Amino acid sequence: xxxxxxxxxxxxxxxxxxxxxxxxxxxxxxxxxxxxxxxxxxxxxxxxxxxxxxxxxxxxxxxxxxxxxxxxxxxxxxxxxxxxxxxxxxxxxxxxxxxxxxxxxxxxxxxxxxxxxxxxxxxxxxxxxxxxxxxxxxxxxxxxxxxxxxxxxxxxxxxxxxxxxxxxxxxxxxxxxxxxxxxxxxxxxxxxxxxxxxxxxxxxxxxxxxxxxxxxxxxxxxxxxxxxxxxxxxxxxxxxxxxxxxxxxxxxxxxxxxxxxxxxxxxxxxxxxxxxxxxxxxxxxxxxxxxxxxxxxxxxxxxxxxxxxxxxxxxxxxxxxxxxxxxxxx
Numbered sequence: 001x002x003x004x005x006x007x008x009x010x011x012x013x014x015x016x017x018x019x020x021x022x023x024x025x026x027x028x029x030x031x032x033x034x035x036x037x038x039x040x041x042x043x044x045x046x047x048x049x050x051x052x053x054x055x056x057x058x059x060x061x062x063x064x065x066x067x068x069x070x071x072x073x074x075x076x077x078x079x080x081x082x083x084x085x086x087x088x089x090x091x092x093x094x095x096x097x098x099x100x101x102x103x104x105x106x107x108x109x110x111x112x113x114x115x116x117x118x119x120x121x122x123x124x125x126x127x128x129x130x131x132x133x134x135x136x137x138x139x140x141x142x143x144x145x146x147x148x149x150x151x152x153x154x155x156x157x158x159x160x161x162x163x164x165x166x167x168x169x170x171x172x173x174x175x176x177x178x179x180x181x182x183x184x185x186x187x188x189x190x191x192x193x194x195x196x197x198x199x200x201x202x203x204x205x206x207x208x209x210x211x212x213x214x215x216x217x218x219x220x221x222x223x224x225x226x227x228x229x230x231x232x233x234x235x236x237x238x239x240x241x242x243x244x245x246x247x248x249x250x251x252x253x254x255x256x257x258x259x260x261x262x263x264x265x266x267x268x269x270x271x272x273x274x275x276x277x278x279x280x281x282x283x284x285x286x287x288x289x290x291x292x293x294x295x296x297x298x299x300x301x302x303x304x305x306x307x308x309x310x311x312x313x314x315x316x317x318x319x320x321x322x323x324x325x326x327x328x329x330x
Contacts, residue, residue: 025053033057059086065093067104074107077114084114088135091122112148119155143174150180157194161216164203164232168212175212178219195225195257204231204265217251224255228262228305252298261294262305287311291321 020028032040032054040058044051064070070092077084092108112121112131121133123141132152139146139153140160163171181196200216202209213229220227252258291304291311296319304311304321314320 021047021049029053029057037063055083056086059083061089061091062087063091063093070104070107070111074110077111081114085117087115087118089120090115090118091120093122121149143171143177147174147177150177151184153181154184156181156184156196158197160199160201162201163212163216164201168208172208172212172215175215176219178216178221181221184221195223196221197226198224199228199230201230201232214251220255222255222257224258226260227252227255227258228260228264231263231265252294252301255298256300258298258300260303260305261298261301264305264307288321288323292319295321 023031028050032043032050035043037058040054044054044058062073064073090111108123109131112133116133117135118133119135120138121136121141122139123145131148133149134152134154136149136153137155138158139149139156140162142162142165146159146161163175198220200213202212202216209231217227252261287306287309288311290306294304295301295311295313299318302313308326310324310326311321312324314322
């Protein structure tokens, strides 16, 4: 008669990976980093050596796409401050149709307060509590989140601010909070020397497009090094009209360190079509004049990109701007 108890014992015996375990720790760690987070976490449960080897890399970069994930992470970090200190990159992206109850925001506030060593954050969720993240270097997300960070990010060097999905009238009242970035070093010993690079994502469908753009730029900090404006648009004809009306009205004279400025449409095909098709707009004639106007307002500028056309300030004549090709070619 077969020994069923022995067969059952063999079935529940812990899985062993003798070949994988014999690999150098460096190789095993790279495999863990490349694996999906659920696989990475499963590997840590196989043995103590894997757990101690891969725990830091698992929590170094966190990506959450569901409300349940927010609750699970908040509970984990609440029970272990050491794990929270490991997080360097945190991304939270919910689908527009996912329910986002207010208590999710509260848990998010707890997470942001705990991951004080985070260097990169990408968020698309409402929040209102002020947060201090001294190690944060890169942020991508809406103004509704960033307004809580403006005075607590002394290491920030890269900002991608999406205001294309916000109500225009509401966001106009919030953009003034960007001025707090000017004082973000007050409570630190040393001011960052790298300056700030900013990309604004704006919708051309919004009525007060020019006003949104002007207000955002008006409140940018003086250490701005690079500024790019990326516009979403539904129809090429609309993009041309708005582009012509707004391009020459950008004021950059308050940024003594600004080196690069650009305006483009989100879709490369639109950029290409507008920049060469005279039947749609008079952009080919307008762009060089706009580049010169913008460059005259900001003497520190060395590079201007308009709908894919790249202009560099002449080394022989500072008043002259030379078209050097397209954005992809340069």
